[in-house]
Amino acid sequence: MSITRVVAPVRAQVVEVVRAEILGGALAPGQRLVEREWCERLGVSRNTLREACRQLEAEGFLDIPPHKGPMVAVLSDEDARGIYEIREALESLAVRLFVERAAEAAVERLRAAVDELLAAHASGDVTAMLAAKGPFYDVLYEGAANRVLREQATVLGGRLARLRARSLSRPGRPRASAEEIEAVMRAVEARDAGTAAALWAAHVRAAARSAWDGPAEPAGSAFP
Structure with missing residues (x-):
């Protein structure tokens, strides 16, 4: 190429x-x-x-x-665990702030992004799933209206993308992930910030378990 x-x-x-x-x-x-x-x-x-x-x-x-x-780069188990812990904190806060601050038009844009994300999950194509996450997070962080939070999430993004690819490659995870995201979206539409943030935290923890329990990696690392 x-x-x-x-x-x-x-x-x-x-x-x-x-x-x-x-x-x-x-x-x-x-x-x-x-x-x-x-x-x-x-x-x-x-x-x-x-x-x-x-x-x-x-x-x-x-x-x-x-x-x-x-x-x-080789990610150790400790590094991967730390990434997911930070992801849970950052993204749960972003979801809470979105519910509290976003205008109704932003909620509608988030629903559209979620629908695209769910379609990608249904396709079974990991590359499509990862690509669909970009627009979703763009709308989420814009609606959360916290520039520093978004900057920190961007710093984490590269390492997280590798772990997401591993998690979503696990059989059954795309469907489970889609169901979790849809539940969060319903809470967002109901303007229930506490429930939406708690459900997103549970979603991140499920993704972490999926990554750690995924197929074995080459010798020297448990994570790709």
């Missing part, structure tokens, strides 16, 4: 390609990226590749040890 120079900046395209291969499992935890091979494959300069790798390192997808090439 080569990189085109239209649609998005070249660096952004490189980031997207490498991120997709990590999420899809083509690049395994601990696997090194050989600069020369990737530059030839994508048709980009080393500087462009290095800039992309630094962004992916900031997102939690890559590690770049001193004097060594980039490698796919």
